[in-house]
Amino acid sequence: MTQANPSNRLSSSRLGLSRWAGPPLILVTDEGRLPDPLAAAAALPPGSGVLLRHYGDPARVARAAALAALCRRRRLTLIVAADWRLAARLGAAGLHLPEGLARHGVLAPALGWLRRRRVLLTIAAHSPGALGRAAELGADAALVSPIFPSRSHPGAPVVGPVRLGLWKRLARQPLIALGGVTAATAGRLPRGTVAGLAAIDGLVPAERSRS
Template structure:
């Protein structure tokens, strides 16, 4: 699977993205060991006291395995680690607290990924010139039990109108990726279902 980024001059987001999670994947290092070179790791360990130590270990392994490291919500940590990009949660993108993150992304020519849960958020991501949006939850997911899902039809509609590459997140697996309308997903992100990618 490759990412089709049709906007010239921009970076290309990885088409396979492992998302770390303090509860479901407290130690992502083993999961990183099965990723192919060029896959991405989205470091989301927000609440742990050991985030900086975890981040350093993740960054070192990502370099050794030639993985693309994206740090969620903290462009300063991303810069310190030499990460390839930053991921902004939808709320942060919505409230406009972005000057530092956007400045770092543009000066250093790094990736900008933005979390989106609806069509309006995708519009904001496009306006911010994100390299990709993570659209979720596409299918039922253990991360957010009982949450309303986007589903394949709405995912396809929103992705076609988005104007930027869309990475599917939420209950994703190879089987679920095949259920999405052809050509609408630039990739998939998951916490627990990336084995064999």
């Protein structure tokens, strides 16, 4: 996420974000484009979220512990991807499931932990079918991507604002936009379509107080 030139252009009221139980602005970690996410996370306004991916990082556990401590200090919502045991160890506020993992089922212990702790569940969705699976699993939100052309998936087909609006009508859970989301492109999203914005970089921090 861009840390320079903070702006309030991404405030909830200005973009017409719908509501969900989690943060409206989420930093998504990536070991290639954001090897050390701590500095970017420290620049987020309180009330934002951090989605820890770093799937191939051999130091993932240690990095996750440092990130969890920072999130507590900064009042950020930590969501851990794919590993419910790590999420439980860190006392994370949520678990994120990649679409493939959600498609092939989730281990009963993971669902049991989610229900006992009443933590957030987000699921990646790249199709209407994936949105249906997210609803079946009781997801609190679906991360839909890529909304716009993204450096993470160059040349990949994008959802786009129009199709996103159609998917919103089908979805039974709030949607979070991911992929090519910047201060400029976020303004192209139809008002009320998404409940949050997520990005690895290029997203200007929102204003420090929620609307």
